[in-house]
Amino acid sequence: MGLREEIVSQNDVALGISKHVLLTEGNISDSVVSPLSIQLVLGLIAVGSKGPTLDQLLSFLKSKSNDHLISFFSELVSVVFADGSANGGPLFSFANGVWVDKSLSLKPSFKEILEDLYRAGCNEVDFQTKAVEVTNEVNAWAEKETNGLIKEVLPSGSVDNATRLIFANALYFRGAWNEKFDESTTKDYDFYLLNGSSVHVPFMTSNKNQFIRAFDGFKVLRLPYEQGEDERRFFTYFFLPDAKDGLPALVEKVGSESGFLDHHLPQQKVEVGEFRIPRFKVSFGFEASKTLKGLGLVLPFSDKGDLTEMVDSSFSQNLYVSSIFQNPSSK
Structure with a gap:
């Protein structure tokens, strides 16, 4: 091997x-x-x-x-x-x-x-x-x-x-992400929970093109980290189900298919409309x-x-x- x-x-x-x-x-x-x-x-x-x-x-x-x-x-x-x-x-x-x-x-x-x-x-x-x-x-x-x-x-x-x-x-x-979010554009939006309710939380927003790829039932976002002269490349990936209650099914899919990541990662930037990511800890x-x-x-x-x-x-x-x-x- x-x-x-x-x-x-x-x-x-x-x-x-x-x-x-x-x-x-x-x-x-x-x-x-x-x-x-x-x-x-x-x-x-x-x-x-x-x-x-x-x-x-x-x-x-x-x-x-x-x-x-x-x-x-x-x-x-x-x-x-x-x-x-x-x-x-x-x-x-x-x-x-x-x-x-x-x-x-x-x-x-x-x-x-x-x-x-x-x-x-x-x-x-x-x-x-x-x-x-x-x-x-x-x-x-x-x-x-x-x-x-x-x-x-x-x-x-x-x-x-x-x-x-x-x-x-x-x-x-x-x-640090390669393209930092402007703190002044952070706004509150609804974040949907699995029980069907929602909460109002701060979202980071941007109008720039993003590394995003859509698949059947979910989307994937890639955010690159600053690299400098480091030859390695690091990314954060976000997997988002289309359905508000679709997270369990997506987790099951990601964790069950061999080689899943090799076939479901975005490689190029695309134009996006409304783009926001919740701040989280x-x-x-x-x-x-x-x-x-x-x-x-x-x-x-x-x-x-x-x-x-x-x-x-x-x-x-x-x-x-x-x-x-x-x-x-x-x-």
């Missing part, structure tokens, strides 16, 4: 996770999810697993082997997640951290992946007597790495004396393990799972993933 095929596969995985979260956990309310962060964590768990557990992870991630996953995530971390602010591109802060109980010793091969590929700093802690302190330490780390955007990645009580290892991922992106937290188990990934979260490639200890036989928390936000 080449890099391009791996990208298509991981896009399918990401959209499948997003669909399940939005249709169940989020209930199509104001929700935001970072499936790529979940995929990074699952890729790391795959490196530390073997047997049926590894097979299930690879099947879920639509990848042929750990080598393919490692190659893909290595490219992702070193190229896509690199900070471009010095070259006039978006500010990107990507950080990983590991907190491991002092009773365990990470296997050299697993630690090498953590440090070299994931660029994760490893911290030895005592979960037996200082679980609360470790929780506070991880949350303080996440707040620092996201410029204060995420203040609590671990809920109170999520860490106890049975915890043996924590892997934390923090991703912060800040960019979304914060949403959920426990992703339930979502993943609902999608068929169960062994890593069971005492029948095999995560013996993570730690060099007899305790490795009892290791399993208890929780995966996500607290993403967007504005």
Whole structure:
């Protein structure tokens, strides 16, 4: 499997996770999810697993082997997640951290992946007597790495004396759209809710041509970010159903068709009439393990799972993933 095929596969995985979260956990309310962060964590768990557990992870991630996953995530971390602010591109802060109980010793091969590929700093802690302190330490780390955007990645009580290892991922992106909206043209319009009602909210407006493409039942808008001398190109995409109650059906469609994004993105500017986008700020937290188990990934979260490639200890036989928390936000 080449890099391009791996990208298509991981896009399918990401959209499948997003669909399940939005249709169940989020209930199509104001929700935001970072499936790529979940995929990074699952890729790391795959490196530390073997047997049926590894097979299930690879099947879920639509990848042929750990080598393919490692190659893909290595490219992702070193190229896509690199900070471009010095070259006039978006500010990107990507950080990983590991907190491991002092009773365990990470296997050299697993630690090498953590440090070299994931660029994760490893911290030895005592979960037996200082679980609360470790929780506070991880949350303080996440707040620092996201410029204060995420203040609590671990809920109170999520860490106890049975915890043996924590892997934390923090991703912060800040960019300016290529064509900024004039604040003086912001006006209030009706925003329609799924229950049939509407609310009056501020909308950003513009009379410029836009990257828009219409499909059967929905439209797609692309807003490019300022690039400067950064060779990478970043965009925000908005998917808008034609029907006021059409969001659940659109989410189902986007998350079910393989290679959907390759065939449904606008490539050229067109003239538009009335054009407006609501100003928004979304914060949403959920426990992703339930979502993943609902999608068929169960062994890593069971005492029948095999995560013996993570730690060099007899305790490795009892290791399993208890929780995966996500607290993403967007504005």
